[in-house]
Structures are given as C-alpha cells and as structure tokens.
Amino acid sequence: MAPSPIPADSPFPLTPAALERAAGLRRMKAVALGLLIVLAVVFAVAFPLQRMHPAWGFVRAAAEGGMVGALADWFAVTALFRRPLGLPIPHTALIPEKKDQLGAALTEFVQENFLDSDVAREKVAGLQVARAAGGWLRERPHAVQAAGEIAMAARGAVAATDDDAVQDLLQQLMQRHMVEPDWSPTLAGVLEDVLAGRHHEKVVDLVVEHTGDWVATHPEMFLETVRRRSPEWSPDLVDRLLAERLHAETLKYLAGVRADRDHEARRSVDDWLARLAGNMRDDPATRASVERFKADLFADEQLRAWAGRAWITLRDSLLAALEDQDSDLHRALVDALVDLGVRLQEDPALQASVDGRARAAASYALSSYGPALTGVIEETVARWDGRQTADTLENLVGRDLQFIRINGSVVGALAGLAIHTLASLVF
Known part of the structure; x- marks a missing residue:
C-alpha cells in the first residue's frame, strides 16, 4: 500500500x-x-x-x-x-x-472512433485550407518566414545528399539521355527547322557584316598577300594596283551578299546546310563522324571535371542566394509566395483546386496510412x-x-x- x-x-x-x-x-x-x-x-x-x-x-x-x-x-x-x-x-x-491486449484495444478504438468515424470523414469533406493559407501567406513577413523555411529545407535536403552520388547520377543521366542516343537524326531535324524558318540568315548577315568591316579596315592585308604571291620581277606599282583592285572587288562582293537576299553565296550556304542535314540522316560516314565527335566530347576528362565543379558551384550559389534576404532569388521567392497568397484568397478556381487536392490527400492518408498510424500505438505499448x-x-x-x-x-x-x-x- x-x-x-x-x-x-x-x-x-x-x-x-x-x-x-x-x-x-x-x-x-x-x-x-x-x-x-x-x-x-x-x-x-x-x-x-x-x-x-x-x-x-x-x-x-x-x-x-x-x-x-x-x-x-x-x-x-x-x-x-x-x-x-x-x-x-x-x-x-x-x-x-494485459498490456499488449490493452494496446491492441486502444489501437482499435482510435481507428474506429477517430480515423474511421463520421466526424473524421465530415472534417475531410469540409476541409478548406486555401483561403486560410492565402490569408497567412499574403502578409509579407509571413512570406519571408516561409521563404526562410524553404531555404532551410533546401539546405537540409542538399546536406543529406552525397556529392559523389549526385555526380554519378548526373553522369548516368548524361550517358543515358545524351551519349547513348544517336545525335545525327536530331541534329538533322534541327538543321531542317533552321532552314525552314530561315533562322540561319541572321548568322549569315552577322558573318558578312563583320567580314566586310574587317576587310574595309585592313587593306594592307591584300597588298601583303599579293606581294608574297607575285613574281620577284613584278613592279611594286603593279602589285599595289592589283591589291587595290582585289580589295575593292571583295568589298563589292560582300556588299552584294549583304544586300541581296537571293545571292548565290546565300544559296550555297542553304545548299550546304541542306546536304549536311540529308547526310546526317542517310549517309553512314557522316553519321559515324558525328558519333565519333560526340564520344570524344563526353570522354574528355576536363569536361567531366568541369561538370562536377559546375554542380558544386551551382548548388552553393543557389543555397547562398536562397538564404540571403538581399539576393534577387530570395526576393523573387518572397514575391512569388505573396502572389500565391493573394491568388489563394481571390481566385475561386485555384481555391477549389487546392482544397480538392487537400481533401484527396487527407482522405488518401486516412485510408492508406491510418492503420499504420494507429499500429504505432500497439507497437509502442508492446515495447514497454x-x-x-x-x-x-x-x-x-x-x-x-x-x-x-x-x-x-x-x-x-x-x-x-x-x-x-x-x-x-x-x-
């Protein structure tokens, strides 16, 4: 007693x-x-x-x-x-x-009277979280707090990962989605789309423009070329006149290419790109060359090392930007959360979608994980x-x-x- x-x-x-x-x-x-x-x-x-x-x-x-x-x-x-x-x-x-029987009875009681009860089903059916979450989230201090929690969660998730494992995963994904597929049909399709949309003309214009500017500002290069290739007995005056003529004709030709959208040089570029696209589709030798280039590119150790450093640098930069309240990324995240809060309160369609998903998730959790949750009671009591x-x-x-x-x-x-x-x- x-x-x-x-x-x-x-x-x-x-x-x-x-x-x-x-x-x-x-x-x-x-x-x-x-x-x-x-x-x-x-x-x-x-x-x-x-x-x-x-x-x-x-x-x-x-x-x-x-x-x-x-x-x-x-x-x-x-x-x-x-x-x-x-x-x-x-x-x-x-x-x-009777400890174990008590735990089993308590588990059954909680399951039948709480998780499987009409009250629980009514609560799930009437679940409305969108407006409440939006009202809290649209307040900027709350959005800043939520952004901080997201940054902490991101750092925790990254800290739990192994950098070597991530790099191995990236290499596996690169091998599966970039190295193993045949590049030739894809590149051929890209070239055909470029030709169909005439997107390459901007590149041609850029090359012709810069080439013309360089030729116009370097006439001495023509004179030096003519002198090196002309006979020793050729007078200097003849070399100079010939160089000036070549320089003028080159500028005239480049100006014609620049002005005429149907110039023969442009048609030659079109024909070459079309042949290249066709060869990458149908010519085994061209396809083999593309595959050799791809293999050499991804086999380069410097490229692999750069990819590993790029992951670490990108990871650290993103985490630092998320945690720095003065960074553009953090401010953008806060603005996005505030905007989400406003939409959750003012957009009926979004409210209905969020509430519906919340109800579905709660119902699924009750039906799928309810027995597991109540089973914790029985297992815990059994260990006492x-x-x-x-x-x-x-x-x-x-x-x-x-x-x-x-x-x-x-x-x-x-x-x-x-x-x-x-x-x-x-x-």
Whole structure:
C-alpha cells in the first residue's frame, strides 16, 4: 500500500508535470490510508464499548463498514497495477499482464472512433485550407518566414545528399539521355527547322557584316598577300594596283551578299546546310563522324571535371542566394509566395483546386496510412515493460483513483450504519 515513485527507467519522460503528479498521488494515498487508520481506531474503541451503550454499536457498524469499503476499493485499485500484497491472486496486476491486449484495444478504438468515424470523414469533406493559407501567406513577413523555411529545407535536403552520388547520377543521366542516343537524326531535324524558318540568315548577315568591316579596315592585308604571291620581277606599282583592285572587288562582293537576299553565296550556304542535314540522316560516314565527335566530347576528362565543379558551384550559389534576404532569388521567392497568397484568397478556381487536392490527400492518408498510424500505438505499448508501464500509468491517473478508496470508505460507513440501524429496528 506504500506509494510508488515514478520509476527511473520509465518509458515516459520525467517532466515537471509528471513529478508534480507523482507528488499528488503520494498525498492522496496518504489521505486514503489515513482515513482507513482513523476508521480502524474508531472500530477498536467502539467495539468494547458497544455493550455499555447501544449507541456505540452504531459507531462500530459505521467504522466496520467503512473499513470494509476502504479495503475492498484498495484491493480493486491496486489490482489494476500490481498484485495486492504480492499475492498471486487471479485477475490482478491487470495492466502489466494485459498490456499488449490493452494496446491492441486502444489501437482499435482510435481507428474506429477517430480515423474511421463520421466526424473524421465530415472534417475531410469540409476541409478548406486555401483561403486560410492565402490569408497567412499574403502578409509579407509571413512570406519571408516561409521563404526562410524553404531555404532551410533546401539546405537540409542538399546536406543529406552525397556529392559523389549526385555526380554519378548526373553522369548516368548524361550517358543515358545524351551519349547513348544517336545525335545525327536530331541534329538533322534541327538543321531542317533552321532552314525552314530561315533562322540561319541572321548568322549569315552577322558573318558578312563583320567580314566586310574587317576587310574595309585592313587593306594592307591584300597588298601583303599579293606581294608574297607575285613574281620577284613584278613592279611594286603593279602589285599595289592589283591589291587595290582585289580589295575593292571583295568589298563589292560582300556588299552584294549583304544586300541581296537571293545571292548565290546565300544559296550555297542553304545548299550546304541542306546536304549536311540529308547526310546526317542517310549517309553512314557522316553519321559515324558525328558519333565519333560526340564520344570524344563526353570522354574528355576536363569536361567531366568541369561538370562536377559546375554542380558544386551551382548548388552553393543557389543555397547562398536562397538564404540571403538581399539576393534577387530570395526576393523573387518572397514575391512569388505573396502572389500565391493573394491568388489563394481571390481566385475561386485555384481555391477549389487546392482544397480538392487537400481533401484527396487527407482522405488518401486516412485510408492508406491510418492503420499504420494507429499500429504505432500497439507497437509502442508492446515495447514497454509491464511493471514500468503500470507504475507510470498509476502516477498518471492514480491520484483520481484514490478518490475511489475515499468514497468507498464513506459509502461503506454509511452502508454499515444503515444495515445496523435496519437490523436494530427489525429485531
């Protein structure tokens, strides 16, 4: 009957609230035990005195009934948590002995009355999160907070990844999607689209323009070329005149290419690109050349090393920009979150979509993961030690159970008094 403190190896945390409950339990046990002792003293005094005066018989009956009620309720309360007086009495120490059954019953109770109940289904059916989330998110301080949480989550996710594994994954993806496929049909299709849309003409214009500007500003190059290729006996004047003529004709030709959209040089470029596209589709030699170029490109160790450095640099730059509240990326993220909050509150279609997805997710979670969630209760209880569980639960609810002992003493005393009074009146 002595109060049991919280066990040091309790499966529950020894919080200040738990320690306060333990102290309250000890106090209530002392009150119940004190009341039993008082009743025993009263009985011991009244029993020999009842022959002297009939009134003491009523006192003795009340004390006797109170002791019986107190002992019976002490037995009932104690039998929940341990064997009374250590005796192997059947159907005692119910919590330690029936711990696993209690966990299974609690699991079934939670599943049937909470997760599978009509209330839970009504809550899911009426779930509306869009307007509430939008109202919170449209406030800029909240958006800044959310952006900070996103940055922390991103850093945590990246910290959990292995750089070597990421680089291996990137190489595998590159091998699968860039190295293994045949480039020739794709490049041929690109060239054909360029030709069909006349997109290459801008490149031709750029080349002709810069070539013409360079030729116009470097006439001496023509003179030097003519001098190197002309005979030694050729007069310098003839070389100079020939160089000037070549320079003028070259500028004239480039100007013609620049002005005439149907110039023969432009048609030659078109024909060459068309032949190249056709060869990449149909010519085995051209296709083999493209594949050799591709293989040499991706086999280059410098390219692989650059790709690895690029991933690390990109990762660090993105994380730093996300966490820096003065960066353009962070401000853009905050602005996007604020805009999302405004749309969640003002766009009925978006609200309906978000709420519908939230309901579907909640319903799926309840149906798919509800048994797993409630199963945690049974598994957790199964891992507890029976004695530890009984001692800890007694400290959790035992204080209120001591009122049963006190009430049993009072009810027993009244019952004993009533029985003695009725017997005296009858007999």
